[in-house]
Amino acid sequence: MVSQEGIGTREARPFLERVASTDPVPGGGSVAAVMCALAAALGEMVARITASKPKYEEVRPEMETIASAAEALRAQALDLAEADSAAYERFMEALRLPKETDEDRERRKEAMSAAADHAAVVPIQICEVALEALDYLRVVLKKGLPTASTDVASGAVAAEAALRGASLAALSNLSSIDDADRRRELEETCRDLLERGRSASTSIETEVRRELLGGLDE
Numbered sequence: 025m026v027s028q029e030g031i032g033t034r035e036a037r038p039f040l041e042r043v044a045s046t047d048p049v050p051g052g053g054s055v056a057a058v059m060c061a062l063a064a065a066l067g068e069m070v071a072r073i074t075a076s077k078p079k080y081e082e083v084r085p086e087m088e089t090i091a092s093a094a095e096a097l098r099a100q101a102l103d104l105a106e107a108d109s110a111a112y113e114r115f116m117e118a119l120r121l122p123k124e125t126d127e128d129r130e131r132r133k134e135a136m137s138a139a140a141d142h143a144a145v146v147p148i149q150i151c152e153v154a155l156e157a158l159d160y161l162r163v164v165l166k167k168g169l170p171t172a173s174t175d176v177a178s179g180a181v182a183a184e185a186a187l188r189g190a191s192l193a194a195l196s197n198l199s200s201i202d203d204a205d206r207r208r209e210l211e212e213t214c215r216d217l218l219e220r221g222r223s224a225s226t227s228i229e230t231e232v233r234r235e236l237l238g239g240l241d242e
Contacts (some may be wrong), residue, residue, distance in 0.1 A: 026188075027210040030085070039058070042056060048127050049109035049112050050105065050108070050109050051103050051109070051112065051148065052109065052189050053105075053108035053109075053111075053146065053190055054106075055105075055188040056108075056147065056185070056189035057108060057150045057186065057190070058101070058105050059154075059185045059186040059189065060101040060150055060154045060157060060186035060190075061098045061101035061105070062098040062151075062167070062182045063154060063157045063180070063183035064094045064095075064101060064157040064179075065179075066149075066161070066175050066176065066178055066182065067160045067161045067164055067179050068090075068094035068095050068098065068168060069110065069172075069175065070164045070172040071090040071094060071160070071168060072087070072091045073168075073169055074087045074164065074167070074168040074169045074172075074210060077142045080168075080169070083167045083168075085189060087167070090147060090160050090163060091141060093156075093160060094157065094160050095098050097156055097157055099118070099198070101150065101153050101157075104153065105158060106145075108146045108147060108193070109145045111139070111143040112143060113138045115139040115142075115143050115197070117125070117135075117139070118132065118135035118136040119137055120137075134202075136200050137200060137201050137202040138205035140201050142221070143197040143200050144194045144195075144197040144210050145194075147190035147191065147193040148191075148194050148210065148213055148214060148217070151186070151187050151190045151218065151221065153192055153204065154183040154186040154187045155183075155220060155221050155224070157179065157183045158180060158183045158184075159224070160177045161176050161183065161228060162177055162227070162228060165168075165177075165228055165232070172237060173232045173236075176232065177228055180188075180224070180228040180229055181225060183221065183224075184221055184226075185227035187221035187222070187225075188218065191214045191215075191217065191218045193201055194214050195211065195214060198210060198211060
């Protein structure tokens with residue numbers, strides 16, 4: 025039952041207002057991390073509901089374990105939202121370094137490369153957390169409460185959105201990284217995580233849609 029205070033969307037308004045402002049942070053990477061947190065939260069919710077049902081006593085320990093793990097992922101994703109904004113600020117600080125002399129320019133270039141590397145790694149970590157969330161969502165879809173399957177599918181869609189947004193945020197930093205091998209490594213990591221995530225998300229959504237439409241045909 026919804027409380028008199030509502031479902032908590034009002035608490036999200038300050039964050040949304042900051043995203044909508046002219047301030048460049050929080051930007052796409054942080055938003056992707058929040059989407060990741062929402063995906064984990066939906067998996068956590070379904071696992072907790074399932075664990076509370078006597079009918080699902082057999083899977084209760086597994087559901088409780090998943091709920092705890094998803095809770096940790098949710099917290100990690102929110103930490104990464106903060107980290108992504110901090111990484112952007114770090115890159116901007118490097119960009120503002122003096123460039124009057126050759127020595128200045130070399131120091132600035134090195135600082136920008138290191139900051140860009142860090143700014144790429146953070147969204148890649150968001151992708152990794154989203155992929156973990158998808159793993160848990162896949163389990164709760166299989167063993168959890170069937171009536172919550174659309175919540176699981178919504179979580180999968182949110183996780184894929186997080187992966188897509190975060191991977192783009194990572195790629196946007198590659199051009200400022202000096203080491204070509206490092207750029208290639210990060211790009212390949214992004215591509216691998218995105219492909220795996222898309223496959224997992226599509227599998228979950230397809231299964232839920234099939235079940236829903238199959239019920240209409242009966």
